[in-house]
Amino acid sequence: MYVAVKGGEKAIDAAHAWLAEERRGDTSVAELSVAQIRQQLTLAVNRVMAEGSLYDPDLAALAIKQARGDLIEAIFLIRAYRTTLPRLGVSTPVETAQMAVCRRISATFKDLPGGQILGPTFDYTHRLLDFKLAAEGEVPAAPTAPAGQDAVPHVTTMLNRDGLIQTEAEGNATPPDLTREPMELPTSRPLRLQAITRGDEGFILSMAYSTQRGYGRTHAFVGELRIGTVAVEMDIPELGFSVEIGEVELTECETVNQFKGSKTEPPQFTRGYGLVFGQTERKAIAMSLVDRALRWKELGEDNTGAPAQDEEFVLMHADNIQATGFLEHIKLPHYVDFQAELELVRKLRREALAQAEAAE
């Protein structure tokens, strides 16, 4: 039951003023600029863009500053801002095969066209705290080497030549958009991918991890992981042709999974797919594992009752803004609901006591 209650305006104003002061922190320490967040906390910015589902590094950096580094709060701010923007159009699907890669690795083939490019990775660091970073200092320029002009083909294209891997159904159907129509179950793979790519990284990671530990086991190899920029192109009706409207950094992961074959399909490898805004490697790998686990029905596999195979469970709990909204609303005034509960418990106690007395 909801009843309008007034009061608390002064307390709220004072709370917000204190929040602003706490956000600023000790004024003898220099204030953090949005540009610094964008440049130096890039991976936090990337996560906010991916889960906020809006690619705009400046806005994501501002949201992180406003949210005092609480990334889910920052994602909330971006989602709220997004709803104020008119939709100017939709892009043509980005060509990840044409990506200008800064990182591209395969765990399935050592030697492959285009090579293994490590890029700016945390891998092979020793995960020891670097106290040099506590002091300011110049960073030496990264080494360079002559770059070939060779294309960097998708690994799955190579497997495909021998027919050893399932091909994706081609098409140009307009995909469903969960920001426009409520999600209805059962879903399609395009809708699932949209929900997962904007889903909470921690949740998607745990779901993926559960499949590796045996709950809906799919035994994935990272066929390919690539990070880089792609052009975004859109048809402009008044021009009658498409133009590039910008470029975005993406992380793409394709997993290759064992598949024994089914009544209609020969034994071959199957695929899981992850594509996420920004340099978001953990999320993209996790996404591809969860995508693959959710494909059990289409591939004629057994449903073992694992959480990661249950699309309702995965998709309805992946969004951290929905989850936060419902979770945190219980801290808001429920005075009347609780009064009703209190009345009920008192009545039940009276009845129970009266029965006990009567029995004696």
Place this chain on the structure above:
Amino acid sequence: MNALCFDTAARKAWMGLLARSSPARLGELLTDLPEHTVLRGPEVGAVMVRGRVGGTGQPFNLGEMTVTRCSVRLSDGAVGHAHVQGRDKAHARRAAVLDALLQTPAAAGYEAQVLTPLRQEETAARALRAAKAAATKVEFFTLVRGEDK
């Protein structure tokens, strides 16, 4: 209206270059805008970016990006359009004016003044990034194993 002195491929290329350019750099390269009428915007909005399942399959909605659009008409009648990444209205307006200017006989001047430096800087930045990536390319070598001796 002046006769069209450009082809669609060239126009696509300069519109993309202007959309990708940094607003600050574009402002430096073209400080003063000629007289023009704004036909639409500048308006900030979002474009839904799509990917494909498995990189090659059915399209799906990946997420939106901010885009600012603007359309202008110059005093000689040339009409320019712009859709640029981000929320910078001055950027969109400047890109739209340039799109119009590049359709006029004065195009060669603006090509040299604006497009050439933008293109060179973008090419250099991309080459540097590719060179840094190339330096992290793994060169495998096989160690001589005991059984090979």
